[in-house]
Amino acid sequence: MTSSLAGPLSAAVARLVATLRPQVGPGTAAGFDEVVRRLSAPLQVAVAGRIKSGKSTLVNALIGRRVAPVGVGECTRLVTRFQYGAVDRIEVVGTDGSRWVLPFDADGMIPADLAVDLDTVSHLEAYLTNEVLRELTVIDTPGLGSLDSDSVARTEKLLDQVSQDAVAGAEAVLYVFTQTVRADDRDTLRAFTAATAGREAGPVNAIAVLNKADTIAPESVAGADGDVWRAAAILAGKQAAALRPRVADVLPVMGLLAESAETGAFTSADADALRALAELDEASWMTMLMSADLFTTWECPVPAATRSRLLAKLDLYGVDRAVRAVQAELGITAGALRRALLDASGLAGVRARLDAVFRARADGIKAAAALASITALAAGDSGERQRVNDAIEQLLGRPEAHQLRLLEALTLIAANAVTMPEDLADEVLRVGGSGDIPAQLGMVGRPPHELVAYALERAGWWRSFASFGATPAQSRVAHVVHRAYFLIWQQLRGASGG
Numbered sequence: 001m002t003s004s005l006a007g008p009l010s011a012a013v014a015r016l017v018a019t020l021r022p023q024v025g026p027g028t029a030a031g032f033d034e035v036v037r038r039l040s041a042p043l044q045v046a047v048a049g050r051i052k053s054g055k056s057t058l059v060n061a062l063i064g065r066r067v068a069p070v071g072v073g074e075c076t077r078l079v080t081r082f083q084y085g086a087v088d089r090i091e092v093v094g095t096d097g098s099r100w101v102l103p104f105d106a107d108g109m110i111p112a113d114l115a116v117d118l119d120t121v122s123h124l125e126a127y128l129t130n131e132v133l134r135e136l137t138v139i140d141t142p143g144l145g146s147l148d149s150d151s152v153a154r155t156e157k158l159l160d161q162v163s164q165d166a167v168a169g170a171e172a173v174l175y176v177f178t179q180t181v182r183a184d185d186r187d188t189l190r191a192f193t194a195a196t197a198g199r200e201a202g203p204v205n206a207i208a209v210l211n212k213a214d215t216i217a218p219e220s221v222a223g224a225d226g227d228v229w230r231a232a233a234i235l236a237g238k239q240a241a242a243l244r245p246r247v248a249d250v251l252p253v254m255g256l257l258a259e260s261a262e263t264g265a266f267t268s269a270d271a272d273a274l275r276a277l278a279e280l281d282e283a284s285w286m287t288m289l290m291s292a293d294l295f296t297t298w299e300c301p302v303p304a305a306t307r308s309r310l311l312a313k314l315d316l317y318g319v320d321r322a323v324r325a326v327q328a329e330l331g332i333t334a335g336a337l338r339r340a341l342l343d344a345s346g347l348a349g350v351r352a353r354l355d356a357v358f359r360a361r362a363d364g365i366k367a368a369a370a371l372a373s374i375t376a377l378a379a380g381d382s383g384e385r386q387r388v389n390d391a392i393e394q395l396l397g398r399p400e401a402h403q404l405r406l407l408e409a410l411t412l413i414a415a416n417a418v419t420m421p422e423d424l425a426d427e428v429l430r431v432g433g434s435g436d437i438p439a440q441l442g443m444v445g446r447p448p449h450e451l452v453a454y455a456l457e458r459a460g461w462w463r464s465f466a467s468f469g470a471t472p473a474q475s476r477v478a479h480v481v482h483r484a485y486f487l488i489w490q491q492l493r494g495a496s497g498g
């Protein structure tokens with residue numbers, strides 16, 4: 001075990017499960033043990049999205065190591081869990097529960113192909129020494145909505161299994177979209193409900209990215225002024241609007257650039273080749289950038305094979321970006337160039353969001369997922385169901401469990417299980433969507449006395465909404481929101497010494 005309980009909520013749920021354990025049958029008890037084990041493991045984040053959306057590439061960038069196979073090959077069709085381990089090791093887990101060790105390939109990656117029948121394989125477990133994995137277990141998935149129905153079945157099977165025994169399940173999801181959100185992307189959002197043990201994935205435990213932002217043609221996006229990042233931001237905003245309230249927003253990212261810059265794939269030889277390209281006359285360079293074909297076949301002193309390699313690592317946008325950086329600063333070092341590409345990739349924004357949403361909230365997310373799991377485990381027996389529900393009600397009634405109730409309220413709204421007027425739904429998502437008080441109040445940068453006054457005013461408003469004019473479901477949410485504002489107000493007052 002590499003980490004302990006994520007915080008007080010996880011600890012409270014672990015105690016609750018321990019208390020209930022003697023009161024349930026052996027089958028349910030075995031499931032409970034698994035729930036407790038999971039509670040003290042790092043947060044489990046699944047990377048989901050259509051096949052070829054760049055999930056594995058992004059996983060590599062996040063881990064900081066080129067280890068997940070990309071493109072084609074059998075192993076891209078398997079679910080792989082990347083978790084922290086004291087020694088690098090890959091295990092193949094059979095459908096019968098058997099495990100065997102798989103050697104890394106010559107590049108230190110998971111081999112693209114297994115020498116066994118894929119139908120006998122459940123999934124892969126990769127144990128890596130990379131520090132990021134101490135706090136997050138990353139689950140790479142083949143991708144729903146793919147043409148390869150076997151991969152779909154395999155992903156769905158994992159999800160099913162997960163909802164049944166809560167073993168390998170995801171607690172949070174990183175959705176990877178590309179330029180156009182399609183109907184089956186939305187299905188993916190829904191399918192992952194199963195992965196979180198029947199608990200809806202919403203802005204509480206889901207982050208969405210618009211990947212391959214480098215491939216967006218800025219001239220096709222109104223208002224982008226020919227700028228790729230501006231175009232990406234506009235498209236990401238539109239996607240967020242189409243996907244809300246399930247996802248809070250959509251962050252643009254260039255996974256390939258991030259991977260190359262972050263994993264050591266970008267080398268000083270690449271930097272040298274870029275320096276040579278930077279000396280070409282502008283007309284040739286503009287021609288070469290018109291397509292991948294022209295880039296590799298156009299007459300030029302840099303060997304075609306080298307250009308293909310650059311293309312595979314950076315794609316056209318990244319190559320152009322790098323050449324411009326060299327032209328702007330002729331003596332730029334390979335390290336500084338790598339850094340510039342990393343900055344251009346948008347990975348820092350994704351990492352910051354992962355930190356803000358997942359790591360900071362891991363305690364609440366894990367506790368809520370565990371409660372959902374034990375509810376599901378006890379559902380088959382009316383006596384057990386009653387005891388579990390009573391215990392959970394009691395826990396949620398305690399003041400220190402308020403954060404869990406807020407997460408629950410958010411989830412209800414995100415899943416449209418409670419309907420609210422749009423402005424109120426937005427307000428709930430905002431209050432529950434962050435741990436930062438000015439952001440929760442939507443008043444970043446405003447003076448403290450305004451924050452205090454606003455928190456108090458909204459606390460009062462939600463209390464009356466709870467008592468008058470709300471449906472019973474709305475009323476339950478309103479009580480939670482009132483309390484959230486009240487606690488914010490108390491904290492602000494404490495901080496200002498008043």
Ligand SMILES: Nc1nc2c(ncn2[C@@H]2O[C@H](COP(=O)(O)OP(=O)(O)O)[C@@H](O)[C@H]2O)c(=O)[nH]1
Nearest residue numbers: 052053054055056057070071212254255256315
């Ligand atoms: N241009 C570009 N290509 C990318 C990006 N991310 C991934 N790719 C390419 O897209 C292909 C599929 O990537 P992969 O990670 O295997 O997708 P997955 O099937 O979702 O895991 C590979 O050829 C990647 O090099 C990106 O940000 N930009």
Ligand SMILES: [Mg+2]
Nearest residue numbers: 055056076142
């Ligand atoms: Mg993949």
